[in-house]
Amino acid sequence: MTTLQVIIIAAAFLQLLCQLLLKWKNESKIRRLQSKPPAGVSGIMDEATWKKTSSYSMDKSRLSNLEEIIGFLIFIPVFLLLMPWYFQEFNTSNQVSVWQSAFVTCIFLFALQIPGLPLDWYNQFVVEEKYGFNKSSKKLWVLDKMKGVIIGLIIGSLLLSLLIFLHRELSSIFPFSWWFFSFLIFFSIQLIMMVLWPKLILPLFNKLSPLEDGELKERLITLAEKSGFHAQTIEVIDGSKRSSHSNAFFTGFGKFRRIVLYDTLIKQMKPEEIEAVLAHEVGHYIKGHIPKKLILSFFTGLIMFGVIAYALSSPWVYESVQFPIELHGSLSSVIVLFSLSLGFLTYWFSPISNILSRRHEYEADNFAKEIMGDHKPLVHALRKLYKENLTYPLPHKWISAFHYSHPTILERENALTS
Numbered sequence: 001m002t003t004l005q006v007i008i009i010a011a012a013f014l015q016l017l018c019q020l021l022l023k024w025k026n027e028s029k030i031r032r033l034q035s036k037p038p039a040g041v042s043g044i045m046d047e048a049t050w051k052k053t054s055s056y057s058m059d060k061s062r063l064s065n066l067e068e069i070i071g072f073l074i075f076i077p078v079f080l081l082l083m084p085w086y087f088q089e090f091n092t093s094n095q096v097s098v099w100q101s102a103f104v105t106c107i108f109l110f111a112l113q114i115p116g117l118p119l120d121w122y123n124q125f126v127v128e129e130k131y132g133f134n135k136s137s138k139k140l141w142v143l144d145k146m147k148g149v150i151i152g153l154i155i156g157s158l159l160l161s162l163l164i165f166l167h168r169e170l171s172s173i174f175p176f177s178w179w180f181f182s183f184l185i186f187f188s189i190q191l192i193m194m195v196l197w198p199k200l201i202l203p204l205f206n207k208l209s210p211l212e213d214g215e216l217k218e219r220l221i222t223l224a225e226k227s228g229f230h231a232q233t234i235e236v237i238d239g240s241k242r243s244s245h246s247n248a249f250f251t252g253f254g255k256f257r258r259i260v261l262y263d264t265l266i267k268q269m270k271p272e273e274i275e276a277v278l279a280h281e282v283g284h285y286i287k288g289h290i291p292k293k294l295i296l297s298f299f300t301g302l303i304m305f306g307v308i309a310y311a312l313s314s315p316w317v318y319e320s321v322q323f324p325i326e327l328h329g330s331l332s333s334v335i336v337l338f339s340l341s342l343g344f345l346t347y348w349f350s351p352i353s354n355i356l357s358r359r360h361e362y363e364a365d366n367f368a369k370e371i372m373g374d375h376k377p378l379v380h381a382l383r384k385l386y387k388e389n390l391t392y393p394l395p396h397k398w399i400s401a402f403h404y405s406h407p408t409i410l411e412r413e414n415a416l417t418s
Helices: 003-033 047-089 098-111 114-130 138-173 178-204 215-226 263-268 271-286 289-312 315-320 331-341 343-372 376-389 397-403 409-417
Strands: 208-210 234-237 248-251 258-262
Touching (some): 003 047, 003 343, 047 098, 098 138, 098 331, 138 178, 138 331, 178 208, 178 248, 178 289, 215 271, 248 271, 258 263, 258 271, 263 271, 263 376, 271 289, 271 343, 289 331, 315 331, 331 343, 343 376, 343 409, 376 409
Antiparallel strands (some): 208 234, 248 258
């Protein structure tokens, strides 16, 4: 193995060890507290729900451990053997068309998802079924996967073709800054996709309907107007056809912004509690969290494109992962290399990202408290979300740092009542 291959595999193994350690610490805490709800949790869950939540968390953690181990064991032969062989057999050099190069690359990336399908099936139809969350049929699951692959191949091939085209054309005019102009184009596409995703892609999987007229709609519209959030519409998504998990989310920006509520959320909560959830989502908009995340995405994406440009101009990178010499300067092969290995580096920055995300959640919570005039509606809504989704409220602090983009319910309640 080359030095670069050793470094990347060592990074992958280090991440695996860290993941297993975090989950072991978390599982130990769950087992230790499983017999009865600790102080502070009894107001959220009764003893039966607490035990069910603990069991659900353990099952999900064990499955995740298995996914991590299998993923690492598959990564090694893919990285050392399959990737060099594939790009030796299927040409993606600068001598072939951008369409061929992009399509061949996307096929490889999508094929890597195949080993994970059995575990995904097991999660849906064994684990989620066991705890009453699964509402999907096997036919719907298969159709979802097929649609996901087809849509992903189409969009992925189009975007990668554009990137390869920009590289080939702009690098001849701006040999040292082509990547900067390419990034600006792709960032603009990202903004467009934020608008198009709920309009064109999401409806291919779920039905989105305007919230029915009635007391709830009137209360939510009044709340939105009161808070200065003028959404085009408040929509309901039929999440119940796949799962009984509940949620709400915010999509788009500017005049295209909209709030989407899960139909399961509407069934589980009182109007006042749904108001509090909406107020929280509006808080993200009012507090400027969307543009702040876009700015962060802009600079991280810019750095990423700069690193890709460096790799493209460095023959030693291609030689170190045993790509054939005719691929030197080929963007497709570098994209695959980064797709396989970059996560082992960015993983260690997840606590920083989560700190920023949790700060935004606190700010949105506080906004909801101010708009509602009381913290209780949001607290009650959060408690129902935790109880109905069997969300474990006391994760180990290490796993919380790496995996939790939201504060725990106890942390949020303390902040709301302080």
